[in-house]
Amino acid sequence: MMRDARSLLQALREPGSVEALGNDQWPELISIARAESLIGTLAHRLKDVTVPDRVRAILQDAAEAHDLARQQALWEADCARRALADYPGKIVLMKGTAYVAADLAAGVGRSIGDLDIMVAREDLSVVEAALLDAGWEWVKPDPYDDRYYRDYMHELPPLIHRERDRMIDVHHTTLPLTARPTPDARAILDSAIALDNGLRVMAPTDMVLHSIAHLFADGDLAGGLRNLWDINLLVRQFAETDEEFWTDLNVRAKTHGLIKETQRALRLAARLYDTPVYRFSAGHTQFSDYLYARRLLARDGYGRETRKWTRFAFYVRSHWLRMPPLMLARHLWTKWRKGGKSLE
Amino acid sequence: MREMNQIRLGIGPAAFRIASAWRQPLEQLSGLYQDYPAPTDGIVDFTVRLEPEKPWRRYIRPSVHIGGDFWLPDAAPLPLAQGLLAAEMGMNLQMALGWRRHLLLHASSVEKDGKALIMTGLSGSGKSTLSAMLAERGWRFMGDEFALLDLDTGNILPFPRLISLKNQAIGAMRQVAAADRFGPEMKGTPKGDIRHLVPPKPAIERMDESASPALLLFPRFGHEPALRAMGQSEIFVRLTQASTNYVALGKAGFHALTRFVDRVPTKAMDYQSTDQAEELIESLWNQLP
Numbered sequence: 001m002m003r004d005a006r007s008l009l010q011a012l013r014e015p016g017s018v019e020a021l022g023n024d025q026w027p028e029l030i031s032i033a034r035a036e037s038l039i040g041t042l043a044h045r046l047k048d049v050t051v052p053d054r055v056r057a058i059l060q061d062a063a064e065a066h067d068l069a070r071q072q073a074l075w076e077a078d079c080a081r082r083a084l085a086d087y088p089g090k091i092v093l094m095k096g097t098a099y100v101a102a103d104l105a106a107g108v109g110r111s112i113g114d115l116d117i118m119v120a121r122e123d124l125s126v127v128e129a130a131l132l133d134a135g136w137e138w139v140k141p142d143p144y145d146d147r148y149y150r151d152y153m154h155e156l157p158p159l160i161h162r163e164r165d166r167m168i169d170v171h172h173t174t175l176p177l178t179a180r181p182t183p184d185a186r187a188i189l190d191s192a193i194a195l196d197n198g199l200r201v202m203a204p205t206d207m208v209l210h211s212i213a214h215l216f217a218d219g220d221l222a223g224g225l226r227n228l229w230d231i232n233l234l235v236r237q238f239a240e241t242d243e244e245f246w247t248d249l250n251v252r253a254k255t256h257g258l259i260k261e262t263q264r265a266l267r268l269a270a271r272l273y274d275t276p277v278y279r280f281s282a283g284h285t286q287f288s289d290y291l292y293a294r295r296l297l298a299r300d301g302y303g304r305e306t307r308k309w310t311r312f313a314f315y316v317r318s319h320w321l322r323m324p325p326l327m328l329a330r331h332l333w334t335k336w337r338k339g340g341k342s343l344e
Numbered sequence: 345m346r347e348m349n350q351i352r353l354g355i356g357p358a359a360f361r362i363a364s365a366w367r368q369p370l371e372q373l374s375g376l377y378q379d380y381p382a383p384t385d386g387i388v389d390f391t392v393r394l395e396p397e398k399p400w401r402r403y404i405r406p407s408v409h410i411g412g413d414f415w416l417p418d419a420a421p422l423p424l425a426q427g428l429l430a431a432e433m434g435m436n437l438q439m440a441l442g443w444r445r446h447l448l449l450h451a452s453s454v455e456k457d458g459k460a461l462i463m464t465g466l467s468g469s470g471k472s473t474l475s476a477m478l479a480e481r482g483w484r485f486m487g488d489e490f491a492l493l494d495l496d497t498g499n500i501l502p503f504p505r506l507i508s509l510k511n512q513a514i515g516a517m518r519q520v521a522a523a524d525r526f527g528p529e530m531k532g533t534p535k536g537d538i539r540h541l542v543p544p545k546p547a548i549e550r551m552d553e554s555a556s557p558a559l560l561l562f563p564r565f566g567h568e569p570a571l572r573a574m575g576q577s578e579i580f581v582r583l584t585q586a587s588t589n590y591v592a593l594g595k596a597g598f599h600a601l602t603r604f605v606d607r608v609p610t611k612a613m614d615y616q617s618t619d620q621a622e623e624l625i626e627s628l629w630n631q632l633p
Contacts, residue, residue: 023386027388034413034414054385057389068592304345
């Protein structure tokens, strides 16, 4: 029985290695890959490797599912573009949709859920009104949650389209306003790169740093293997095509206040995915890297979440990162009184 | 974490691994599925997990949470006495959310002379009971939950899992099927009383054998016997609603479904008893080309 997700990393790093897997191990690998939302990526990586027939069929299904997800993501982005046709400001695609729209390696086989876009903070109300006008609606009508999003978060409360049932998250920066690092949102918009259809994606260094901020300065590392895989591919692709990349990344990480997070991300990417990283940018190995790796790998061959205490520790940390202690106490108190779940 | 107990099952083209924190549901499953061939190489399409909802619920008022490769966030847990039902629901969930090799129709199907009769409709329409009854009257049972429509050939493939009998259907089937084919009686489940029935032997022996769709019915139990024509667009829309993966298949699903609607004669059928339904079905069947 596979006790952690190491076998998935191995398969992604060295696709040929799966030829040694036994029939009992395949279902375990597939359960892990599905649970970590990396099955589409795995399908792509194992394209040219000999695998048993049923595994081939499963991977083929995953590849087709992700082709469709890609098409739907691009369509959804175009719907937003048309809804905002009269908005003169920049509309920047984020995360998965950006990777496929910019045709990056990180987009191949990647699962994509909601549409994430970023606009200038002062334009939020204009953009919001235009989207509401075009058929998007509020998902969370709760006044506390709504207020919370607007006062402290880096995005509007999520909107869902009433006919297509797809969500859009409208961001104005890349981290909650309560988080300690304060990324320079203006700089991100200023250097965003225009696509043919007028939508934009972040410049390479910002794209990497957004992924890093999302994984290491916000949230509890859930789905972290997938996010770290994104970072791995983005870094590989950008470093190969631009020799200034490492220098630029360093400068930009300072701009956004994400030096430590960047070092951590690069060390973990190198550790788990063999990402070739510039040693100066990665800093020194720390004991806590081991804890992060432990958390990221906490998934067994049944697809179950394991290492409950490690997971819980990172969950607590995610709230700590997001809010100062007093505010956290007030937030949890309000949430507890409402009997609701904590805000995700 | 603790090891789980697990078994593997092959049903039609799909193979499952069922992992459970308790032995009981797996022992019931292995008994009822004993005539089904195990997946040849042990490789499966899906994993279903039956786990305690909270760690202490393994022993204290054991409560089964249905998980697996594909899952729904709001699935209600079931008491351990309904563990078999939880396993069946888990397998259905994997198919509904994860299967892409065929268009899945939420329908029952039976076969005669190489041709398939497909019955679809809302729950309570009697499609499941009808397929079980017809299977005791000379038809080959193909499935009571999902009919798999082949995207290339347009044929229907069987998915003959255990027949899930509900409420009055349990008593009705007790009168025609041998007692050793029944699973444990589960009272007061979210869907009422449920008892599983092992399909007749030919259904299991021929579970890889497809059939060409010859007739589609929308049965409705409890009304004066009648047959009504339906418009093609209504049929199409109702089938998109009856399919769990129509949207997920994109263009391939659209082509398969339009071809199906174009080719397969369709009727709405009202009936009050199995005998009436059988008579109506025979009359339509004999007129088929």
